[in-house]
Amino acid sequence: MMKENRTTIYTLAEELGVSVAAISRAFDPNSRLSQEKRKLILATAKKYGYKPNKMASRLSMDPIRIGVLNFSYIKAFYTEILEGIRSAYENLKDYKIECDIRVLQRGEDQMSDALEILDEFLIKKYDGVIISGMYEECVVEYVNKLADAGIRVATVQYNLPDSRRLFSSLSNYEVIGQMAAQLCGMLLRSASCKKTVMFTGNHASPTHRTLIQSFRAASAENGFEIVDIYDTQDRAEVAEQMVNRAFREHPDIAAIYASSANSLPICRFLEKNGDARSVVFVASDVFNDLYPYLEKGYIDATIYQEPFKMGYDAFDRLFRSLADAEEVEEVVYSTPRVVLSSNLYCFR
Amino acid sequence: MMKENRTTIYTLAEELGVSVAAISRAFDPNSRLSQEKRKLILATAKKYGYKPNKMASRLSMDPIRIGVLNFSYIKAFYTEILEGIRSAYENLKDYKIECDIRVLQRGEDQMSDALEILDEFLIKKYDGVIISGMYEECVVEYVNKLADAGIRVATVQYNLPDSRRLFSSLSNYEVIGQMAAQLCGMLLRSASCKKTVMFTGNHASPTHRTLIQSFRAASAENGFEIVDIYDTQDRAEVAEQMVNRAFREHPDIAAIYASSANSLPICRFLEKNGDARSVVFVASDVFNDLYPYLEKGYIDATIYQEPFKMGYDAFDRLFRSLADAEEVEEVVYSTPRVVLSSNLYCFR
DNA sequence: TTGTATGCGTTATCAC
DNA sequence: GTGATAACGCATACAA
Numbered sequence: 001m002m003k004e005n006r007t008t009i010y011t012l013a014e015e016l017g018v019s020v021a022a023i024s025r026a027f028d029p030n031s032r033l034s035q036e037k038r039k040l041i042l043a044t045a046k047k048y049g050y051k052p053n054k055m056a057s058r059l060s061m062d063p064i065r066i067g068v069l070n071f072s073y074i075k076a077f078y079t080e081i082l083e084g085i086r087s088a089y090e091n092l093k094d095y096k097i098e099c100d101i102r103v104l105q106r107g108e109d110q111m112s113d114a115l116e117i118l119d120e121f122l123i124k125k126y127d128g129v130i131i132s133g134m135y136e137e138c139v140v141e142y143v144n145k146l147a148d149a150g151i152r153v154a155t156v157q158y159n160l161p162d163s164r165r166l167f168s169s170l171s172n173y174e175v176i177g178q179m180a181a182q183l184c185g186m187l188l189r190s191a192s193c194k195k196t197v198m199f200t201g202n203h204a205s206p207t208h209r210t211l212i213q214s215f216r217a218a219s220a221e222n223g224f225e226i227v228d229i230y231d232t233q234d235r236a237e238v239a240e241q242m243v244n245r246a247f248r249e250h251p252d253i254a255a256i257y258a259s260s261a262n263s264l265p266i267c268r269f270l271e272k273n274g275d276a277r278s279v280v281f282v283a284s285d286v287f288n289d290l291y292p293y294l295e296k297g298y299i300d301a302t303i304y305q306e307p308f309k310m311g312y313d314a315f316d317r318l319f320r321s322l323a324d325a326e327e328v329e330e331v332v333y334s335t336p337r338v339v340l341s342s343n344l345y346c347f348r
Numbered sequence: 349m350m351k352e353n354r355t356t357i358y359t360l361a362e363e364l365g366v367s368v369a370a371i372s373r374a375f376d377p378n379s380r381l382s383q384e385k386r387k388l389i390l391a392t393a394k395k396y397g398y399k400p401n402k403m404a405s406r407l408s409m410d411p412i413r414i415g416v417l418n419f420s421y422i423k424a425f426y427t428e429i430l431e432g433i434r435s436a437y438e439n440l441k442d443y444k445i446e447c448d449i450r451v452l453q454r455g456e457d458q459m460s461d462a463l464e465i466l467d468e469f470l471i472k473k474y475d476g477v478i479i480s481g482m483y484e485e486c487v488v489e490y491v492n493k494l495a496d497a498g499i500r501v502a503t504v505q506y507n508l509p510d511s512r513r514l515f516s517s518l519s520n521y522e523v524i525g526q527m528a529a530q531l532c533g534m535l536l537r538s539a540s541c542k543k544t545v546m547f548t549g550n551h552a553s554p555t556h557r558t559l560i561q562s563f564r565a566a567s568a569e570n571g572f573e574i575v576d577i578y579d580t581q582d583r584a585e586v587a588e589q590m591v592n593r594a595f596r597e598h599p600d601i602a603a604i605y606a607s608s609a610n611s612l613p614i615c616r617f618l619e620k621n622g623d624a625r626s627v628v629f630v631a632s633d634v635f636n637d638l639y640p641y642l643e644k645g646y647i648d649a650t651i652y653q654e655p656f657k658m659g660y661d662a663f664d665r666l667f668r669s670l671a672d673a674e675e676v677e678e679v680v681y682s683t684p685r686v687v688l689s690s691n692l693y694c695f696r
Numbered sequence: 697t698t699g700t701a702t703g704c705g706t707t708a709t710c711a712c
Numbered sequence: 713g714t715g716a717t718a719a720c721g722c723a724t725a726c727a728a
Contacts, residue, residue, distance in 0.1 A: 006411070006444075006720095006721090008721055008722080009721065009722065010721080018698085018699085019698065019699045019700075020700095020722080020723095021698070021699060021724080022697095022698065022699080024721095024722060024723055025698090025723090025724095028723085031723095033697075033698085034697065034698090052721080052722070053442050053720095053721055053722070054442045055403040055404075055406070055442035055443065055721080055722090056407055056720070056721035056722045056723090057721075057722045057723065058403070058704090058722090058723095059404055059407070059703090059704045059705065059706095059720095059721080059722070059723090060702095060703065060721085060722055060723045060724075061704080061722090061723065061724090063354070094401050094402045094403035094404075096354075096401075096705095172694070175690065175691050175693065175694060178690035178691070179688060179690045179691050181690070182689065182690040183688075186534060186535055186648065186649075188538075189535060190536075190537065190538035190539045190540075191537075191538045192538075300534065301534075333694070335685075335691070335694045335695075336691060336694075337683075337685060337686070338685070338686035338691075340527060340530050340531075341530065342526035342529070342566070343523050343526070343527050343683070343686075346520070346523060346681075346683045356704090356705055356706085357705065358705080366714085367714065367715040367716075368705090368707095368715085368716090369707085369708090369714070369715060369716080370715075372706060372707060372708095373707095373713095373714090376707090380713065380714095381713070381714085382713060382714090385713085385714090400705080400706070401704095401705055401706070403705080403706090404704070404705035404706045404720085405705075405706045405707065406706085406707095406720090407705080407706070407707085407719090407721065407722095408705085408706050408719065408720045409706085409707060409708085409720085444720085
C-alpha cells in the first residue's frame with residue numbers, strides 16, 4: 001500500500017520555506033500577511049490542488065452557535081421545516097455547531113413571546129439565527145437589531161425583504177400559481193365549461209397575494225376563466241361556508257384551485273355531492289388527511305412546497321456563510337412538486 | 349461569554365476514571381474492551397448526550413478511497429449523475445475521502461475497457477466503488493470479485509440484483525410509468541378519441557421493460573387505450589422512422605408517451621404537422637433541446653428522474669456505510685418529477 | 697509581519 | 713484488557 005501524498009499546510013510550508021501559520025493565514029482574508037507572500041502561497045496552493053480541510057480547521061475554532069425560532073402557523077407544515085433544519089444540523093454538527101431550537105405555536109403563544117426569544121438570541125450573541133413562520137412588520141426591527149450585532153439572520157417561508165436578514169429560503173409562489181393554472185388548463189383541455197374558482201388562505205399574508213396574482217395572470221393563456229376567489233382565512237369553518245357559497249353562486253364550476261393547505265372542507269363537500277368527482281381540483285401541500293382524497297380522485301393534483309428542503313437549505317447555507325464566508329444569494333427557492341395519486345406513494 | 353461545556357472523550361474519561369482510549373474503543377464494536385466497561389461507558393455517554401465527533405475521528409484515520417466508473421449511455425444523463433457524485437464528494441471530502449473518477453462513453457469505449465477499470469479498482473484495494481450505467485450480465489462477476497475483496501459496491505441507474513453489490517441508487521420506473529399514464533389520462537379526460545402510442549428506448553434494457561409494463565398496466569384505470577408500442581432503439585434515425593410509421597398506422601393518435609430521452613424526432617414531427625399540437629405528448633427527462641418544445645406546447649409534460657440526486661445519494665450513502673458502518677437499504681429511489689412549461693424555469 | 701507552540705476530538709501504536 | 717502518547721490538519725495566542 002503506497003504512502004499517501006496528501007498535501008497539507010506542512011507540505012506547502014516546507015515547499016515554500018515559510019511557516020505553517022503563514023499558509024493558514026493566506027486563506028483568511030482578515031489575517032494580516034504580506035501581499036506577495038499571500039499571493040505566492042495561494043498560487044502554489046492552486047498548483048498543488050490544495051484546499052484547507054474545513055474539518056480540521058473548525059476543530060481548532062470556537063463552536064458556531066445558531067438559534068432557531070419557529071413560530072408555527074400550520075403545524076404540519078412547520079414541523080416539516082423543523083425536520084429539515086434538524087436534519088441539516090445533524091449532517092453538519094461535526095463542524096462544531098451548537099443549535100438552540102425554540103418552537104412556538106400561533107394560537108397558544110403570543111408574538112411577544114417570539115420577539116422575546118429573538119432578544120435572548122441577541123444577548124447570547126449567537127453567530128446565526130433562523131426565523132421561520134414570521135412575516136409581521138414588527139419582526140423587522142428585531143431582525144435588524146440582530147444584524148447590527150453582527151448576527152446573520154436567515155428567514156424561512158417569509159421573505160422580510162425590508163429587513164437586513166442575510167437571506168431567505170422560500171417557496172416560489174409565482175411558479176406555484178403558474179403550475180396550478182397550467183394543471184387546471186390541462187385538466188379542462190377538452191371541457192366545454194371552464195369556469196374556475198380559487199380558494200385562498202389568509203389574504204393578509206404576502207403568500208396568498210402572490211398566489212392570487214400569479215394564478216390569475218396565467219389563467220388566460222391556459223384557456224380558463226376565474227369566476228371567483230374566496231378567502232378561507234385558513235379556518236376550516238370558513239372554508240366550509242365558502243365552498244357551499246361558491247357552488248350556490250356558480251353551480252357550473254368546472255375547476256377549483258385551493259392555494260392553502262385548508263382544502264379538506266372542499267374535499268368533503270365534493271365527496272358529498274355525487275357527481276362532483278368530475279370537478280377539476282388542484283390543491284396545495286401534502287399531508288396525511290389529504291391522501292384518501294387524492295387516491296379516490298377528488299383531488300387531481302396537489303402542489304408540494306417541500307418544506308423540509310426549505311428548512312434544510314436555510315440551515316445549510318447559514319452555516320456555510322458563517323464557516324466559509326461563502327457568498328449566499330439573497331433568496332433561495334425550493335422547487336415545487338406536482339403530486340398525483342400515482343406518485344403520492346413517494347411522499348408518505 | 350460562558351465557558352462552553354462540550355462533552356468529549358476527555359470529559360467522559362475523567363468522569364469514569366478511565367482512559368480516553370477506553371472511551372474511544374467503547375464505540376468501536378471491533379475493539380476489544382471488557383463488556384462491563386463498554387456498557388458503562390455507552391450508558392453514561394447516552395446520559396451526557398455524547399456522540400463521537402466523526403470529523404475528528406476521520407482526521408486520525410486513513411483516507412477512505414472510492415473509485416467511480418461511469419459507462420455513459422446517454423451523455424447528458426450521465427453527466428448529471430456524475431455531477432451529483434462530484435457534488436457529494438465535494439460536500440464530504442473534509443472527511444478525508446479520495447475519489448478516483450473514470451468516465452467511459454459507450455460507442456467510443458468498449459465494455460472490456462470498463463471491466464479492466466473495475467479490476468484496477470480491485471488491485472488498488474479501494475474501500476468503495478460506484479458503478480453507473482452498466483447493466484450487462486458480465487458485470488456481475490466483476491462486482492462479486494470486488495465484494496469478495498471486501499470492497500463495497502454501489503450501482504447507479506441499474507440494479508444488478510443478482511450481484512453482491514451493497515446497494516443501488518435508482519429511478520423508480522414503476523412510478524414513472526404510472527405517472528405517465530395518469531398524465532395521459534388527465535390530458536385526455538374529456539377527449540373523444542383516446543388512442544395512445546408509446547415510444548420506448550432500447551427494449552433490451554431492464555429500464556424500458558419495466559416502463560412498458562407499468563405504463564400498460566395503468567392505462568386502463570386512466571381510461572385510455574394503448575394501440576401500439578414502438579422501439580426507437582435509442583437512436584434518432586429509428587425514432588424518426590417510427591413516428592412516421594406510427595401516424596401512418598394510426599392516423600387518429602390522441603396521445604404519445606415517449607419513455608426515453610430520444611423524443612426530439614417526435615417533437616420535430618409534431619412541429620411539422622400543423623394540427624399535431626393538439627396531440628397529447630408526455631416525454632421523459634429534461635435537457636436543453638427539449639425546452640423549446642415544452643415552451644411551445646408540443647410537449648405537455650416530461651418526467652424528470654433527477655439523475656443528479658441519484659449520483660449524489662449513491663456517493664453519500666456509500667460513504668456513510670464506509671465511515672459509520674451505517675446500515676443502507678438495498679435500493680434507494682429518486683423521486684420522479686413532473687416538469688411542465690410553467691415550472692421548467694426551475695430546472696434550467 | 698512572521699514563526700513557535702498548543703489545542704481541537706479522535707484513533708492508532710505501543711507499551712504494560 | 714488497559715492506558716499513555718503521537719499523530720491527523722488546521723487556527724491562534726503568544727513571542728519575536
